[in-house]
Amino acid sequence: MVQHLSPPLDLSFAALSDATRRGVIDQLGRADASITSLADKFQMTLTGMKKHVQVLERAGLVVTQKVGRVRTCRLGRSGLRAEAEWIEAHRKLFEARFDALDEIISEMKLEESDESAS
Template sequence: MDNFQTNLDTVFHALADPTRRAVLQQLGRRELAVSDLAKPFDMALPSFMKHIKVLETSGLISSQKTGRVRTCKIEQQSLNAAQGWLEEQRMLWEGRTDRLAEYAENLELQESNDDNRK
């Protein structure tokens, strides 16, 4: 569990940055070279490589160097872990709001019955 939590922490840390999310969007369409990934961003390549490193460390992407070109691709497993955690949270909160709605309806019905008895 601790390893899973640590992985989720690094995934959500990586996803917290808009540049890294934009990189993932680009990679969602196809694998790309780091130089192509960096083109839309107004930053030096060494700064951009720090974002790539964070994404790789989190397991969201992997890269492979062929000659002088480093190509990146999305790794679905880390995205699936984050999605699974978010789904668990969604189900938990839906259950809570459903119970709250049921409680409010029962309370309203009870108050209505009490008013009819008077």
């Protein structure tokens, strides 16, 4: 299988493919939180939330710090910069292709109207 994304992007997009992990990112955008409070908020086991946080950590989207018995999570420093740049580049590509398609359709409609007028 051909790999099109770089490994860091693979990790980020895989991490963001899960609704719970996207919810964790949203929550941490409001305030840092312990894994326990995240587990409570998302009504899941502590073990389940730890696994979600580990996936986000591997992708660099979340950073954790353990103080005593509490592991606190906060957003990573990358801020989805590389992911946003990749998406923006591809959004521009899609827009250019759709603009070209719109132009072709307009030309076809113009030709149709010219033929029906003759």
